[in-house]
Amino acid sequence: MTSPFLLARRHALGAALALAFAMDAGALAPATELQACAYDGQPVGLAAAGLRAAGAGGARLVADIMKFTGLPQNFAVLEHPKVPNAAAVITLGPDRLPKRVIAYNPDFIALVERATDGNRWAPVSVMAHEVGHHLSGHTIQPGGSQPPTELEADTFSGFVLYKMGASLSDAQQALQALVPEADGRTHPGRSKRVQAVAQGWRQACLQQGGDCGGEARALAAASSSAAPATPASNAAENPPALASRGAPATTPAPSTTIAPAPSGGVGADRLPRPDADAIPAKFDRFVYDAFGVLDADERARVEREMFQLAQATGVEIVTLLVDSLHGMSAQDYAYAMLRQLRVGKLDVGNGALVVVAPNEQQVAIAMGPGLILENRGMTDVDLGRLRNFLTHGWPWCIKNGNCAGWTQNFFGASEHLAASAKHWEWGIRYQSLDEITQTYQQAVQARRETGARYDPDQDPTWRKIARIDATVASLDPARSHPDAFVNASHQRNVGPAVLLHTGAGAPVMLYVHPQVQALMPAGALREGRRYQFVARESSLANATPQFDLLSYDRVD
Numbered sequence: 001m002t003s004p005f006l007l008a009r010r011h012a013l014g015a016a017l018a019l020a021f022a023m024d025a026g027a028l029a030p031a032t033e034l035q036a037c038a039y040d041g042q043p044v045g046l047a048a049a050g051l052r053a054a055g056a057g058g059a060r061l062v063a064d065i066m067k068f069t070g071l072p073q074n075f076a077v078l079e080h081p082k083v084p085n086a087a088a089v090i091t092l093g094p095d096r097l098p099k100r101v102i103a104y105n106p107d108f109i110a111l112v113e114r115a116t117d118g119n120r121w122a123p124v125s126v127m128a129h130e131v132g133h134h135l136s137g138h139t140i141q142p143g144g145s146q147p148p149t150e151l152e153a154d155t156f157s158g159f160v161l162y163k164m165g166a167s168l169s170d171a172q173q174a175l176q177a178l179v180p181e182a183d184g185r186t187h188p189g190r191s192k193r194v195q196a197v198a199q200g201w202r203q204a205c206l207q208q209g210g211d212c213g214g215e216a217r218a219l220a221a222a223s224s225s226a227a228p229a230t231p232a233s234n235a236a237e238n239p240p241a242l243a244s245r246g247a248p249a250t251t252p253a254p255s256t257t258i259a260p261a262p263s264g265g266v267g268a269d270r271l272p273r274p275d276a277d278a279i280p281a282k283f284d285r286f287v288y289d290a291f292g293v294l295d296a297d298e299r300a301r302v303e304r305e306m307f308q309l310a311q312a313t314g315v316e317i318v319t320l321l322v323d324s325l326h327g328m329s330a331q332d333y334a335y336a337m338l339r340q341l342r343v344g345k346l347d348v349g350n351g352a353l354v355v356v357a358p359n360e361q362q363v364a365i366a367m368g369p370g371l372i373l374e375n376r377g378m379t380d381v382d383l384g385r386l387r388n389f390l391t392h393g394w395p396w397c398i399k400n401g402n403c404a405g406w407t408q409n410f411f412g413a414s415e416h417l418a419a420s421a422k423h424w425e426w427g428i429r430y431q432s433l434d435e436i437t438q439t440y441q442q443a444v445q446a447r448r449e450t451g452a453r454y455d456p457d458q459d460p461t462w463r464k465i466a467r468i469d470a471t472v473a474s475l476d477p478a479r480s481h482p483d484a485f486v487n488a489s490h491q492r493n494v495g496p497a498v499l500l501h502t503g504a505g506a507p508v509m510l511y512v513h514p515q516v517q518a519l520m521p522a523g524a525l526r527e528g529r530r531y532q533f534v535a536r537e538s539s540l541a542n543a544t545p546q547f548d549l550l551s552y553d554r555v556d
Helices: 004-010 056-067 108-115 121-136 147-164 168-178 190-207 296-313 330-340 369-374 379-400 406-410 412-421 433-450 488-493
Strands: 013-016 021-024 027-030 033-038 043-047 076-079 086-092 098-104 287-289 316-321 351-357 362-367 428-430 465-474 497-502 507-511 530-539 546-554
Touching: 056 076, 056 108, 056 121, 056 147, 086 121, 098 121, 108 121, 108 168, 121 147, 121 168, 147 168, 147 190, 168 190, 287 296, 296 316, 296 406, 296 412, 316 412, 330 351, 330 362, 351 379, 351 412, 362 369, 362 379, 362 412, 369 412, 369 546, 379 406, 379 412, 406 412, 428 433, 433 465, 465 507, 465 546, 507 530
Parallel strands: 013 086, 076 098, 287 316, 316 351, 428 465, 507 546
Antiparallel strands: 013 033, 021 027, 033 043, 086 098, 351 362, 465 497, 465 530, 497 507, 530 546
């Protein structure tokens, strides 16, 4: 029999297979085996049948973490008696759309505390790691996760634990005690992960103006962003209100009481310096004002609207008023921060970042590939709104020490983007190429039999998102595979074509926006390598199905 201590040493599941099981009236009927990769990188296989509604302790722990994130909870919390500790899992519901789940063992809190000599922050850091996977929209892979996304989840854990009141050593304790030093195939070794936690912890510390020497206790601090004034009676429905600065700097019980923050801004926000080598750390507010001049009530209204948009659709739009572009163009800076703040869900690319830099008199909008595809031709209008603010609004802000009514104009571009994003489906509707192509063929046959006219709004596959497991056959198919159909017009509008071959040898054509590969933790696409792609349908009428790429993870 495995001892509790050894069970704890196996620790939390880091990332899991996208699996299929049906959900009926709250019950889970397994359609496959849940396979995951443990927190220390060891593979774990579990029957999915044991999943059930979470108990109060684990659900409360996650709720407390979420109060310090500034973001809506986009996942359910469930129990599984054979999960060593906790797992980030993707399941399929009756609507065939993926559901994000954190599955945990109800005994894990006591077990991890015992393995870390009673450190009560250890289980918090484990669960925060899993929360980070879901908030970032990591595309969780069969057979385990990817090292870059594991480091990203560790960075998020350090970031949020600082805000909750943990010292750096407390935030790192679980990794120090339970993770081996050697790198694994899916998980980096202890030293790299400890460093990632430190990066997130120090970023939160610098953002809040704390003592960032390492061992000083962080105080549970009010976010300098404007959390809406409405008390959060349900963290899954309302933006969180963070604790006020000056809370006791002792390790809290998992259920920390959170006091409401005042409405409006509380001074200038601090942004991390753009760094191509930095591990992304999920943002914790939808508006950053480096000057502290935006109208507090208007900012609070936009924070609420963007929170609600993210909660309802998954789309995340962050607006930055920055005091420096650090020598970069506004466009390069915007894309660097889109990646570094991990705006939007990585798997479907539904994030946008709006930048206004008055000192350099530049503006820019960066979008994830999902939003780029659905906003072609609209960006110039929004950039015009931002330039109008720079020309006419910013002098007012400087003269009066605040932007007052010009704040609404400042947010015009972001709100326009939000309105357009509501019209699209952002779930991964189909879990394989076969599934979407068979559905398309069935719909075509049904129209032939009934004589119905084609209606894209009734088409079950039009512009829907699918997973595709395939190998890159060519990064230049027009040259290397002249017989493969490349839509030249679509290639000009979206980006270069890439030819894939599935395991059965079926061809698939992807169109890749130039910014996509720079956002992917798996690095640039390479010929001969196998990936799991997430892509939006472009055309299934050709012998070679056509898709627009949103994201990918390496499989081999």
